[in-house]
Amino acid sequence: MLAQQTAVTAGDSVSAWAPVVLLLIIGIGFAVGNIMLSVIIGPGRTGPGKETTYESGMLPIGDAHKRFNVRFYIVAMIFLVVDVEIVFFYPFATIFAPYVQHDRVAGTHESAIMLGSIFLFVFILLLAYIYAWGKGVFRWD
Numbered sequence: 001m002l003a004q005q006t007a008v009t010a011g012d013s014v015s016a017w018a019p020v021v022l023l024l025i026i027g028i029g030f031a032v033g034n035i036m037l038s039v040i041i042g043p044g045r046t047g048p049g050k051e052t053t054y055e056s057g058m059l060p061i062g063d064a065h066k067r068f069n070v071r072f073y074i075v076a077m078i079f080l081v082v083d084v085e086i087v088f089f090y091p092f093a094t095i096f097a098p099y100v101q102h103d104r105v106a107g108t109h110e111s112a113i114m115l116g117s118i119f120l121f122v123f124i125l126l127l128a129y130i131y132a133w134g135k136g137v138f139r140w141d
Contacts, residue, residue, distance in 0.1 A: 071140060074137055078137070081128075085125060092114070095114065096111075096114055096118070
């Protein structure tokens with residue numbers, strides 16, 4: 001009796017997944033069919049015009065392997081640091097918002113610790129920016 005129930009349950013689970021498997025097969029077949037149709041029907045013309053890079057309709061000037069100034073790297077790193085700062089400010093705002101909305105900010109130990117940690121974070125960021133400014137990172141001469 002138990003073996004029959006197990007067999008019926010296994011058969012039901014297979015039949016439950018049949019539409020998903022069918023949809024997967026149809027999707028893969030459609031993708032592969034489109035790729036093969038594009039290869040068979042599409043033009044295969046190559047030439048010197050197709051071999052060059054597209055530069056807004058202009059002929060390419062110089063080599064693609066030019067050296068960039070290191071300032072671009074520094075600007076990119078500062079941009080990433082600012083992005084990370086924004087990512088860290090969001091949890092502060094979402095955690096601190098209920099305390100401000102319910103007037104529980106003043107006098108609680110938790111809110112003082114959270115506000116102190118925010119101020120410490122901002123202070124360290126300001127020190128880092130002042131240090132970078134002193135080193136001339138923001139100068140573009």
